Amino acid sequence: LDAALDRNVDRAAEVIRRHIEHTTNAVVGALAGDPDARLWEQATGTD
Numbered sequence: 001l002d003a004a005l006d007r008n009v010d011r012a013a014e015v016i017r018r019h020i021e022h023t024t025n026a027v028v029g030a031l032a033g034d035p036d037a038r039l040w041e042q043a044t045g046t047d
Contacts, residue, residue: 022042
């Protein structure tokens with residue numbers, strides 16, 4: 001049970017980390033005036 005919980009926590013942490021990274025990239029791109037829509041696509045998972 002502990003191993004399963006550890007795996008779930010690790011998986012959740014990775015999802016959160018990726019979300020923060022993509023959101024940060026989108027915000028930085030927007031602040032820099034980057035017209036590249038890929039930043040938004042990555043942040044929203046629509047790429």
